[in-house]
Amino acid sequence: xxxxxxxxxxxxxxxxxxxxxxxxxxxxxxxxxxxxxxxxxxxxxxxxxxxxxxxxxxxxxxxxxxxxxxxxxxxxxxxxxxxxxxxxxxxxxxxxxxxxxxxxxxxxxxxxxxxxxxxxxxxxxxxxxxxxxxxxxxxxxxxxxxxxxxxxxxxxxxxxxxxxxxxxxxxxxxxxxxxxxxxxxxxxxxxxxxxxxxxxxxxxxxxxxxxxxxxxxxxxxxxxxxxxxxxxxxxxxxxxxxxxxxxxxxxxxxxxxxxxxxxxxxxxxxxxxxxxxxxxxxxxxxxxxxxxxxxxxxxxxxxxxxxxxxxxxxxxxxxxxxxxxxxxxxxxxxxxxxxxxxxxxxxxxxxxxxxxxxxxxxxxxxxxxxxxxxxxxxxxxx
Amino acid sequence: xxxxxxxxxxxxxxxxxxxxxxxxxxxxxxxxxxxxxxxxxxxxxxxxxxxxxxxxxxxxxxxxxxxxxxxxxxxxxxxxxxxxxxxxxxxxxxxxxxxxxxxxxxxxxxxxxxxxxxxxxxxxxxxxxxxxxxxxxxxxxxxxxxxxxxxxxxxxxxxxxxxxxxxxxxxxxxxxxxxxxxxxxx
Numbered sequence: 145x146x147x148x149x150x151x152x153x154x155x156x157x158x159x160x161x162x163x164x165x166x167x168x169x170x171x172x173x174x175x176x177x178x179x180x181x182x183x184x185x186x187x188x189x190x191x192x193x194x195x196x197x198x199x200x201x202x203x204x205x206x207x208x209x210x211x212x213x214x215x216x217x218x219x220x221x222x223x224x225x226x227x228x229x230x231x232x233x234x235x236x237x238x239x240x241x242x243x244x245x246x247x248x249x250x251x252x253x254x255x256x257x258x259x260x261x262x263x264x265x266x267x268x269x270x271x272x273x274x275x276x277x278x279x280x281x282x283x284x285x286x287x288x289x290x291x292x293x294x295x296x297x298x299x300x301x302x303x304x305x306x307x308x309x310x311x312x313x314x315x316x317x318x319x320x321x322x323x324x325x326x327x328x329x330x331x332x333x334x335x336x337x338x339x340x341x342x343x344x345x346x347x348x349x350x351x352x353x354x355x356x357x358x359x360x361x362x363x364x365x366x367x368x369x370x371x372x373x374x375x376x377x378x379x380x381x382x383x384x385x386x387x388x389x390x391x392x393x394x395x396x397x398x399x400x401x402x403x404x405x406x407x408x409x410x411x412x413x414x415x416x417x418x419x420x421x422x423x424x425x426x427x428x429x430x431x432x433x434x435x436x437x438x439x440x441x442x443x444x445x446x447x448x449x450x451x452x453x454x455x456x457x458x459x460x461x462x463x464x465x466x467x468x469x470x471x472x473x474x475x476x477x478x479x480x481x482x483x484x485x486x487x488x489x490x491x492x493x494x495x496x497x498x499x500x501x502x503x504x505x506x507x508x509x510x511x512x513x514x515x516x517x518x519x520x521x522x523x524x525x526x
Numbered sequence: 527x528x529x530x531x532x533x534x535x536x537x538x539x540x541x542x543x544x545x546x547x548x549x550x551x552x553x554x555x556x557x558x559x560x561x562x563x564x565x566x567x568x569x570x571x572x573x574x575x576x577x578x579x580x581x582x583x584x585x586x587x588x589x590x591x592x593x594x595x596x597x598x599x600x601x602x603x604x605x606x607x608x609x610x611x612x613x614x615x616x617x618x619x620x621x622x623x624x625x626x627x628x629x630x631x632x633x634x635x636x637x638x639x640x641x642x643x644x645x646x647x648x649x650x651x652x653x654x655x656x657x658x659x660x661x662x663x664x665x666x667x668x669x670x671x672x673x674x675x676x677x678x679x680x681x682x683x684x685x686x687x688x689x690x691x692x693x694x695x696x697x698x699x700x701x702x703x704x705x706x707x708x709x710x711x712x
Binding site: 153160185190216218256321 | 527528529530531532533534535536537538539540541543564565566593594595596597621622623625626627630650653656657660677
């Protein structure tokens, strides 16, 4: 195997020795993969991906934490090739990496936390269908090329450009310190099922126009299933969801940040037919998804209430701690196919998801959805 | 031999960053800031260090607390520490995001001219040094105590601060082991 190229070398020659498979082995040996075989990022392949991008190949999409290396479209393309993407996915990837670089997303902390947060890439609007993404049955699982490889490409960028690879500090770049990690760290990408949503598309609800395609990134745990085959009213289904969310171990209970409830279409339909708008459903979950203080150990509650800024509010809460700091921090959308399942995705807590417009019509224009009014941090002690 | 040319997916050059280390010649009678990130028992570790420095150098300790460990300290708080103190001790560097942001706080304080030491658990010592290196702050010092610091009784955590721990803090803040030895001998 060749010596590890220095980071600044733009290209690298690899001896084939009559076996193309050696390239993937070499890339693995250099620590440039996620552990699975990759497609070699040849100059020709990378050039095709750059040609499909919204920005020029040398355009800088930002510095990726924690290493802080600038990410050019060309490097994004190299990682996208490796992940098995198609060139047509490039605009989605450009939006995703732009969104994750918004400071309040806290990529710096997310990359190095012991918490098992994956980077969820959620695609909205026409771009999802154009890329052939799955928004229906099994959308968070295996089987769709765009879903699988877009999430993988972003992960490779976080490792190869951001410099965060998992480990116990056993090598210079082993600074992703997740205690256990999550399978969703391999890849986690799906599309919103707007066609089955009883409410306006998520991208519109966060302030983008109906014509826009968009990408949302969030630092979430793997999806936690919520099964309710029996309830036939919106309130009953929301009650099941709220009780599932009311768990003392989630970061969001004590740190805030936002979180996602991804409703299966059947649950969403029942909830909407019962008269719940999206804000009404958010308000219901905010009021009912609460963790009773006697379900939290005293020492944990003491620290958690400090971090969460509600140490002096426990009486006001009636001894029941809301799992979010504001109703709008509980993000609701629809994805998936037939069946009576939904998913809850709590975040790392010290993070707010970001939604970025995919600027197809106006190349070079990047628009981030307005921040939530609640998306503010104060580190001052009470 | 046939060769394939590939594009390096890691090739972005990181801008050279350098955070100079500030040091105080002597801690005697100085005001030292103690910045807790609210991790469990961070205050106890800082209490132990403060008591050690008060005994040796008659320092005046000031405690500062940031509420959320996984984000950076407010600019106003960092400015206040810089205005009121000559040196600062930051705790606790004992998990991933909290240590990485504590390292960022150390860099911010160092850039404001303060001598700085971070309190790391031994399971996050190497990690914290990696994060400091990324920030061009390799020279900033750490004092290391046995992991874990959280999830144990406060008095057990405080007992992890021993004379050698204080020695490491003094070296980090003054940068001179020889001076440390002479000071200890006084």
